[in-house]
Amino acid sequence: MARVSDVREQMIEGGIRILERDGVNALSARKLAAETGTSTMAVYTHFGGMTDLIDAIATEAFLRFTRALTEVEQTDDPVADFAVMGFHYRQFALDNPQRYQMMFGTSAESLNRFHADLTATGNPSARADFEVSFDALVAVVRRMVDAGRIRDDGDSVTAGRLWSITHGAVLLEMAGFFGREDRGLTEILTPLTVDLLVGMGDDRERVLESFVKAAARLG
Missing domain, CATH: 1.10.357.10 (Tetracycline Repressor, domain 2)
Incomplete structure (x- = not known):
């Protein structure tokens, strides 16, 4: 089973790829799940929601x-x-x-x-x-x-x-x-x-x- 830190890093990196390729407006739980091979629920499990994920990407x-x-x-x-x-x-x-x-x-x-x-x-x-x-x-x-x-x-x-x-x-x-x-x-x-x-x-x-x-x- 992947460590929580690994999944978080994977999702942040996936979010960065979407951001650079398609712009910040393209960031969504569904698109991130498709990009990283995870689920939309993973966004909420590891970040609490898209706002916190975008904050993690910014950080x-x-x-x-x-x-x-x-x-x-x-x-x-x-x-x-x-x-x-x-x-x-x-x-x-x-x-x-x-x-x-x-x-x-x-x-x-x-x-x-x-x-x-x-x-x-x-x-x-x-x-x-x-x-x-x-x-x-x-x-x-x-x-x-x-x-x-x-x-x-x-x-x-x-x-x-x-x-x-x-x-x-x-x-x-x-x-x-x-x-x-x-x-x-x-x-x-x-x-x-x-x-x-x-x-x-x-x-x-x-x-x-x-x-x-x-x-x-x-x-």
Whole structure:
């Protein structure tokens, strides 16, 4: 007999496949049972219902997103480390568009019910397990400030600015406005980020050197 944890994991993975293939509106107990070879009753047995299952899928999505941002080698160049984190952020969104929309989109099916005002609280989420990815960005912002690369306007609001330009550019790229050949990265997001860092006090040539280092680390 399969362990409860194995069945839960199987159903979460099945739900992620449905989400990415068909969208969040396609998630139903019947469709999940067909996807995983279980029964509709299993949804209620292991999760209590579709709401709790979708929450479990969202939690797993945030865990994977957080790993993508935090599994970045820390070097003596915090701007390069930030650039690597940004590349990973963009790649996660492009590789997992439905999950990204579920996490940060503006539709009724997104997780906006868990949002918080980062300008007031210092974090954009009211759930601790959703805060970790933003905390990683705040940490690298602090390192850039401490290294004298950018001015200190406050860690969380600076992180919010960097997140805003990345999120906006990624959403437009996902929608096809920048093509499908990485020009959204090379001609939009990277120059935009460089301009912001320079505007916050860094030297343009030094920023570009850091981005070259980051690109070399990414292969």
